[in-house]
Amino acid sequence: MRGSIDYSNKDNRTIYLVIICVINFLFFIDPVAIPLAGSSLILGFSDLTVFMLAVIVIIIVIKRGFIKYNSIMLGFLLFLGVSIVSLFYTQNIGRWLIGDLNYIEAFLILFIFNNLYQNKDNRKVKLLFRCYYLSFSILIIRIFYETFIVNQGNFLVGNKIELLIGGSNYLASMLLIPVAISLTRTFLLKATWIDVAVLLTSLAGIIFTGSRTVIIISTITIIVFVIGMILISKLSLTKKIYSFGMFIIGMLLMYKLSFNFLMQMVSDGRFNNLSQQANVLSRFSIFQVYLTQWQKHILFGNGFMNIEVDGINTLAHNTFFQLLADNGTVGTVIMLFCIINIFRLFIKLIKSINFNQDRELWCWIFGLLLGFTLTVIHGMFEPNWGTRQYMLVMFMGLGILFLVNSKQIPVKKRHRSRSAYHFKRRD
Numbered sequence: 001m002r003g004s005i006d007y008s009n010k011d012n013r014t015i016y017l018v019i020i021c022v023i024n025f026l027f028f029i030d031p032v033a034i035p036l037a038g039s040s041l042i043l044g045f046s047d048l049t050v051f052m053l054a055v056i057v058i059i060i061v062i063k064r065g066f067i068k069y070n071s072i073m074l075g076f077l078l079f080l081g082v083s084i085v086s087l088f089y090t091q092n093i094g095r096w097l098i099g100d101l102n103y104i105e106a107f108l109i110l111f112i113f114n115n116l117y118q119n120k121d122n123r124k125v126k127l128l129f130r131c132y133y134l135s136f137s138i139l140i141i142r143i144f145y146e147t148f149i150v151n152q153g154n155f156l157v158g159n160k161i162e163l164l165i166g167g168s169n170y171l172a173s174m175l176l177i178p179v180a181i182s183l184t185r186t187f188l189l190k191a192t193w194i195d196v197a198v199l200l201t202s203l204a205g206i207i208f209t210g211s212r213t214v215i216i217i218s219t220i221t222i223i224v225f226v227i228g229m230i231l232i233s234k235l236s237l238t239k240k241i242y243s244f245g246m247f248i249i250g251m252l253l254m255y256k257l258s259f260n261f262l263m264q265m266v267s268d269g270r271f272n273n274l275s276q277q278a279n280v281l282s283r284f285s286i287f288q289v290y291l292t293q294w295q296k297h298i299l300f301g302n303g304f305m306n307i308e309v310d311g312i313n314t315l316a317h318n319t320f321f322q323l324l325a326d327n328g329t330v331g332t333v334i335m336l337f338c339i340i341n342i343f344r345l346f347i348k349l350i351k352s353i354n355f356n357q358d359r360e361l362w363c364w365i366f367g368l369l370l371g372f373t374l375t376v377i378h379g380m381f382e383p384n385w386g387t388r389q390y391m392l393v394m395f396m397g398l399g400i401l402f403l404v405n406s407k408q409i410p411v412k413k414r415h416r417s418r419s420a421y422h423f424k425r426r427d
Contacts, residue, residue, distance in 0.1 A: 023046045031164060041097075085300040086301045091303075095303075095305040099303075099304020101388075102304075120404065122405050124403060126364065128403070133178065143209065161209055165389050166389055169213070173382060173390065175209070176217065179202045186243055187233075188229075188235070188243075200254045207262055214378060217378060286309055291324070299329055301331060315387075317383055322385070323335055343369075346372070346401070349365050349406060350369070372397075
């Protein structure tokens with residue numbers, strides 16, 4: 001196919017992979033604010049690189065003469081089309097454009113990955129997953145810097161971590177992704193110190209954000225995962241003992257690192273009567289406002305990010321209510337269709353890849369599935385879905401799934417090249 005990107009072509013097989021890896025490591029660099037119709041558009045270097053790569057792929061698609069797509073892409077395109085109707089009810093066009101651009105960027109990421117290849121190759125998939133995985137180290141480093149250098153290691157009520165890319169709860173939500181991936185790799189692969197370090201520092205980073213919701217979600221996830229690994233997993237006893245031992249060492253180090261900070265949270269009453277705390281009760285008031293606004297424009301909503309609570313533009317702190325009020329019943333149904341199909345894609349790939357033949361690839365996909373699930377759960381309590389940073393980070397991970405070749409299996413054998421694996425295609 002002339003004009004399409006072929007990984008076997010020496011002229012272009014590297015440059016596009018490098019660009020995607022660069023996007024990953026630009027995730028958590030502070031963006032710039034651009035005035036837009038009375039609002040501020042937050043645009044990062046990673047966003048600009050995504051748009052640049054999208055233009056390149058559009059040119060390639062035009063030369064090739066056809067576009068590759070799937071049900072998730074079509075769902076996003078339909079969602080964006082239907083959302084235009086909400087412009088008739090929008091009060092702040094600037095905020096509508098910003099919210100719309102977040103979904104456009106997510107669509108472009110899916111478009112790029114779905115059209116940026118001719119032949120799928122799982123070696124490239126694993127390389128991209130490693131870059132994606134390690135890119136979270138930048139976010140972790142920034143959180144540690146804010147905690148120990150700026151806040152001098154103290155938990156300060158009302159002065160939690162605030163970066164230009166987002167606040168404490170928002171940052172904690174994204175840390176659920178490396179927690180899930182590192183947890184999966186630690187227990188289902190031969191645990192490495194890198195995986196244990198990522199798990200340890202990600203969990204410590206979550207504690208340092210002071211996000212009680214994510215702390216609770218992480219704790220429950222770890223308990224269930226460890227119990228499942230011990231009781232249900234068919235891994236050998238030696239593997240279980242080794243992974244569990246590495247995990248215990250990591251937890252002891254995390255305890256040493258974050259114990260004082262966590263005790264400050266406890267002494268400040270952050271875990272007392274959670275259901276009666278002011279910020280929890282305020283959520284119900286916000287939910288009520290969003291439901292009321294949804295009833296004004298049931299079918300197509302009020303437009304992206306156009307709901308005010310007490311005269312201030314406020315996000316719903318709940319993905320479902322946010323979609324209902326912003327995009328109406330029609331837009332919500334379409335987006336739920338997209339989310340369901342994302343889960344279906346995960347399940348299809350996990351079922352099609354033999355765990356014993358390619359454990360590394362299986363763990364990458366399962367870990368990302370777990371991370372996606374946890375962030376969706378957290379989205380029921382804090383805003384993440386539909387926001388710029390989350391959509392960029394999450395969909396860059398989801399896009400890699402489009403490159404997976406479930407029929408390609410690694411066969412370990414001696415080879416003169418540096419690669420330890422020879423790949424063959426299953427008939």
